[in-house]
Amino acid sequence: MKLHGTMSVKNKNLYIGGVKCENVAKKYETPLYIFDEKLIRKNCREYVNYFKVKENNNKVAYAGKAFLPRYMCQLIKEENLYLDVVSGGELYTAYKSQFPMEKILFHGNNKTIDEIEMGIKLGVGIFVVDNFYELDLIEEICERYNTIQDIYFRITPSIEAHTHEYIKTGQIDSKFGFALTNGDLYEALEKVKEYKNINLIGLHAHIGSQIFEVDPYMDAVDIMMNLIKKIKENYNIEIKEIDLGGGIGVYYTKHDTPKTIKEFCESIINRVEKTCEKLKINKPVLIIEPGRSIVANAGSTLYTIGSIKDIKDIRTYVSVDGGMTDNIRPSLYQAGYECAVINKIGLDKINQVTVAGKCCESGDILITDTDIMEIQSGDILITTSTGAYGYSMSSNYNKIPKPAVVFVKDGKSKLICKRQSYKDLISLEL
Known part of the structure; x- marks a missing residue:
């Protein structure tokens, strides 16, 4: 298992943020999400530094869908990041966290009337407009409130990055954005020129998630810079x-x-500079929206081992007290993870097991065929790199309560999300 951030091993015991994981598990119980605050802040600062936020007035907007409790809103505010939200719930969380509304980008392919009105009333900085329906609604609501709204148009640049089918977004066959190839973007440009309450200042493109290559981003840069020139020449x-x-x-x-x-x-900044120089256009303000790459490796999940079922000559199932309710990604698109027993780090791996969740679903498997040290019921298992899309995609399937979330730093732990109780679970039911 690879160690990330402040993870360290002392006497075969795993520590994160100077806190012994065994002690955290006892104090807060399992399943438990545990986050390395120093690593999150380090990642934020690297983005601000290398994306030239201070030098070029560029912007780094944290993609809230990855993980967005109120404490995270406060953290990214302190680190001088913008925030990308995709729903009224995320926007409300930011608002209640006193995150500056002018530093919010409001995304989404089907924002409701209530969500759009809420965003306009709260003073959201940018609406990333996805379609004609939304464009008309924003103009109508802004006219009613006598305000002008800055927007970006989201486009589909017809770039297919190498990633899982479910997390591609930049290809022509996508539910997101105005397509370039069928003329939708140009129709939208004509339309926005007639509106008095909308101010188009930017373009947005997102080509997918969990992309390792730089080349698709270089293609996106070229497309976007050429669009800037074309829009200026043809639409003023x-x-x-x-x-x-x-x-x-x-x-x-x-x-x-x-x-x-x-x-x-x-790579992105160098390509923009070269392409703008070649096209003889002014260099635009650049925005990037990292989410997973800020929090994924900073988060881990602790579980208690329950039943161990050895099916001779077939497989050994090691079941934990969580599963697809706290981490849907393995069941949803076969995402892989690493694991270890937190007080046996460094011991020889002698067993191959499949880590199973407790849900009443045969597909509730967290890790298939992983080598692990000697393991027994009652051991605490850690799965690493669960910081992105673990808590934010968690559910109450099988009426299982959601785990607590703890941040660790400098030898101290801080509870930022309480464990859901059974009473909480049915609190909305009549």
Whole structure:
């Protein structure tokens, strides 16, 4: 198992943020999400540094869908990041966290009337407009409130990055954005020129998630810079900001070979500079929207081992007290993870097991055929790199309560999300 951030091993025991994982598991119980705050802040600062936020006025917007409790909103505010939200719930969380509304980008392919009105009333900085329906609604609601709203148009640039089918977004056959190839974007440009309450200042493109190659981003840069020039020449609209989305891949298992934050940021900025110089256009403000690459490796999940079922000559199932309710990704798109027993780190791996969840589903498997040290019921298992899309995609399937979330730093632990009780579970039921 690869160690990330402040993870360390002392006397075969795993520590994160200077805190012994065994003690955290006893104090807060399992299943438990545990986050390395120093690593999250380090990643934020690397993005701000290498994406030239101070030098070029570029922007780093954290993609809230990855993980967005109120404490995370406060953290990214302190680290001078913008925030990308995709729902009224995420927007409300940011608002209640006193996150500056002018630093929010509101995404989504089907924002409701209530969500759009809420965003306009709260003073959201940018609406990333996905379709004609939304464009008309924003104009109508802004007119009612006598306000002008800055927007980006989201486009589908027809770039197919090498990633899982469920997390591709940049190809022509996508539910997101205005397509370039069928003329939708140009129709939208004509339309926005007639509106008095909408101010188009930028374009947005997101090509997918968990992408390891730099080349698709280079293609996206070329497409977007050429669009700036074409829109200025043909429509007399100056595009001042270009949002290249997120999607930077991270390490989950030994099969993953991610680039560093530095490599991605520098590649994008260098390409923009060269392309703008070639096209003889002004360099726009650049925006990038990392989510997974900020929190994934900083988060882990602790479980208690329950039943161990050895099916002779077939497989050994090791069952934990969580599963697809706290980490749906393995069941949803066969995502891989690494694991270990937290007080047996460094011991020889002598068993091959399949780690199973407790849900009443045969597909509730967290890790298939992984080598692990000697294991027994009552041991605490850790799965690493669960910081992105673990808690945010968790559910109450089988009426299982959601786990607590703890941040660790400098030898101390801080509870940021309480464990859901059975009473909480039925609190909305009549």
